[in-house]
Amino acid sequence: MATAASPSRVPAQQAHPEQQYLDLMRRIWTHGDERVDRTGVGTRSVFGAQLRFDLADGAMPLLTTKRVYWKTATREFLWFLTGRTNIRELCAQGVEIWTDWPLDRYRRETGDPISRADFSARIVADGDFAEAWGDLGPVYGKQWTDWPVYEPAGDGLFARAAQGVNQVAEVVESLRKNPGSRRHIVEGWNVAELGQMALPPCHKTYQFHVADGKLSGLLYQRSCDVALGLPFNLWGGALFIRMLAQQCDLEPGELVWMGGDTHLYLNHADLVEAQLARTPEGSPKLAILSRPESIFDYRIEDFEVRDYAPQPAISAPVAV
Known part of the structure; x- marks a missing residue:
């Protein structure tokens, strides 16, 4: 059947x-x-x-x-x-992912209404300006590659290792x-x-x-x-x-x-x-x-x- x-x-x-x-x-x-x-x-x-x-x-x-x-x-x-934690290297490559944070701080602290493009260009052109305003603090890469370690320095004190x-x-x-x-x-x-x-x-x-x-x-x-x-x-x-x-x-x-x-x-x-x-x-x-x-x-x-x-x-x- x-x-x-x-x-x-x-x-x-x-x-x-x-x-x-x-x-x-x-x-x-x-x-x-x-x-x-x-x-x-x-x-x-x-x-x-x-x-x-x-x-x-x-x-x-x-x-x-x-x-x-x-x-x-x-x-x-x-x-x-x-x-590294300074945006200068990024800005030099046209990468503006992180620019808004230091730009916001710069505008707040100086009162200068500089444009984002001009701020980024100045970061790239002026090393002293970049050092003063372009650093983000110990963000991602710093922690990934250089998590701080402290060593005894005597008298109960500790110092940050190099x-x-x-x-x-x-x-x-x-x-x-x-x-x-x-x-x-x-x-x-x-x-x-x-x-x-x-x-x-x-x-x-x-x-x-x-x-x-x-x-x-x-x-x-x-x-x-x-x-x-x-x-x-x-x-x-x-x-x-x-x-x-x-x-x-x-x-x-x-x-x-x-x-x-x-x-x-x-x-x-x-x-x-x-x-x-x-x-x-x-x-x-x-x-x-x-x-x-x-x-x-x-x-x-x-x-x-x-x-x-x-x-x-x-x-x-x-x-x-």
Whole structure:
């Protein structure tokens, strides 16, 4: 007796990895708790969020529903690895991510209504001006590469050591020699120095994990501007994994991103609505073109993004 053939099962189309970012944006904008924040602008916020991105085969969490300036984000990340904290080097490369904070301080303290462009140009041209007004305090890179250490100086006193702890170098060493460790951590939240920073670290904790020859990384962010900051943070977290993996002879695994206060600013309505109306497409990939001697020796020329055809950029104001 013949039986009817079972209908073939067609697997559901896998969602584009970027869709989880858009879903988070929609959830915050639709259901987020409206709050008064430090900047006075106001936000809609959720507490506790997670995104996961597979980094196999060169894949990167580079948004396609708007243009993300990955070279700018990479230059900032490479600057972190130098341990320097003055914006002069960034401004000289046309990177203005950090300019608003020292500019705001300069305007407040001097009363000079200088434009951002003129302030940045003066930072680059005048070393003394840059030294006086361009330093951000001991932000990210300083903590990553020179976490302060104090040594006994006699009579019960302690003095700061000439060189602190280079957390990044120690993670490279521990990944190579003890990959199964649960202590592959880079931390930026130095409680004793928060008051000296232009902005306390938002992407504060990185932890790395090795399994089956693959390196995965978890980034915990205490505070996250989803519209403007998160696209850069996702790129930076994935870039960190890719660079460490290359230096430690591992394959890239997964980026796990976790957010504490995860928010959208109320004055970003136009950006949110425009981006949520778009559909992600394409699979941008990162190629690292050479292997420097150490993780501190990469240059912007070592990175190439392929197959990236984003939709147009969407601008929105930065809340300082």
